[in-house]
Amino acid sequence: MHMAEYEALPAECAKALKAxxxxxYxxxxxxxQDEKVLPTLLRVVKLHSAESAVQLTAMRAVSNMAYDQEIALTRLAQADVMGQLLSAMASKAEPKEIGARASEALARxxxxEVKPESEGGGPPPEQPVQLPSxxxxxxxxxxxxxxxxxxASKExxxxxxxxxxxxxxxEAKQAAEGFTRSEQECKLAVDGVGWLTLAKILSPNDTVRDLPAALVEAGAIRAAASIMARFIGDSMVQLTGIEAMSSLVGNRWAGLRAFADVGGMERVEEAMRHHGQDTLIQTKGVRALGSGVQWPQDVQERARxxxxxxxxxxxTAMSQHGMDAELQIAALEALAKYLDKTRCVSEIKDAGGEGLVKMMMTTHHSNAKVQQWGRHVLTGIGADPNWAPKTSAATS
Structure with a gap:
């Protein structure tokens, strides 16, 4: 092929792609169906990512190929092809037709697959398409x-x-089911992080009507928990997983029930135990645990x-990360919630809990929120109401 022979020359590549x-068409x-076409096209597109003529003619070629539904399903519905189309759509490069053609190809x-009788998908094949193994x-x-x-490709x-x-x-139901199904193909931790990040983007998004609720219905929270369990040793999976499940639950009762039923809080606990030195995981985990005490009793029981x-x-998180003010604020606020809801004075005081609170208040004596929540906790466990952290200024 001319394009393969002259792949280093963008002008020649653009001519070949135009042909x-x-x-x-x-x-x-x-x-x-030509075995050499797509690999060569993808290679040229990556080699000349800044050449608008190459990008535009390549997107036109793929869009025209996508008009044949059998080719669309058997050759183009692969992650590498669709990834290049997403990149082109997300790049917002000039001319704008580059993104428009990429979007058109993806739509076809x-x-x-989902609506073969639609006009945009081209004429349906005479026989059902057999997908490649x-x-x-x-x-x-x-x-x-x-x-x-x-x-950008996710966004x-x-x-x-x-x-x-x-x-x-x-429809939202089809999109949610497809997204949830894709979790099973995440064989590497980096794929899991990508899936969870995309869940964070999709779950609060209302550009597609009813999509957030459809994700819950399709089992996206269970899928997120599954990824966290699969890659328990990867800190980025665990951090993104905690954030993704929180986003999927949102303020929906159906989301909260699904989170409880799949053992979502157990996933948070496991993440905290396996990654004790990760401050962000500990902070996010502490906040997540603190939210659970405010659930209705039946939901708490379902969630164990x-x-x-x-x-x-x-x-434990407080003692391991004493210098992190954000974590201390989250932890002291959580302890205050536990006291208000359960009167768990002995649990907090056990193993030197009162001293731990006072130590953190002393360490962060100039942080108003640490002082506010710390005093709330000390009052709740019956500590000396006149106690105040000693600072160098106070003792000089």
Whole structure:
């Protein structure tokens, strides 16, 4: 192929891609079935990422190939192809047609799977399409590509889903089920982080009507917990997992019940135990545990939530990260909640809890929030109401 022979020359690549686009427009299947076309096209696109002529003609070629539903499903619905399309869409490069053509191609690929009778997906194949061995399908491939891509590729997904929804190609239920299903393909910790990050982006997003609720219904919280359990030793998975589950739950009772039923709080506890030296995990974990004590009793029972374990983990986090003011604020606020809800005076005072609180108040004597929540805790456990942290100024 001319394009492979002259791949170092962007002008020659653009000419070859323009010709390829025209061939694909005339016969998408013949072009798409050629084993050399896609690998060469993807290589050239990556080699000349800053060349608008190469990017535009490449996106036109893929979009024309995607008009054939069989090619869309068997050749283009792969994470590497869809990842390049997402990158092009997210780059917002000039001319704007680059992103528009990439978006068009993605829409055709997804439509070929979820709504083959739609006009944008091209004529349906005469026989049902047999997906290649190991293929995840178009929708799952889209989400996997986003999970493995850069931040911009993840952030563009809600816009793409909104376009698909407005064109009546996809509904929130289908998108949520496809996203949840893609969790099973996260074989590496980095994929798990990507999936959880995308969950954080999608779960509060209302660009697709009913998507946040549909994610809960489809089992996204269970999927998030599964990723956390699979990669318990990876600190970034655990931190992103805590954040993702919190975002998926939101302020929805259905989300809270799902979180309880999948043992979400146990995942938080495990993350804290395995990553005691990670300040962010400890801070996020302390806050998550503190929220549990305010749940209704039946939800606490369903979740096997234990405020006693929560108090113990909170005190451990305080002692391990004494110099971190944010963690101390979160921990003291949580202890105040436990006292207000359960009157767990002995649990907090056990193993030197009162001294720990006073030590943190002394260490952070100039932090108003540490002092506020610390005094709340000391009052709750019946400590000397006149006690005040000693500072160098006070003792000089």
């Amino acid at each position: 390829l686009s025209a061939l694909a 005339a016969n998408a299947r013949a072009v798409g 690929i997804i439509a070929a 190991g293929s995840t399908g178009a929708l799952c491939g889209l989400f996997l590509a986003a999970c493995r891509g850069e931040a 563009i997904v809600p816009q793409l889903l909104a376009q698909l929804a407005s064109n009546e190609v996809i 939530y234990s405020y006693r374990r929560a108090v113990e983990l909170t005190k």
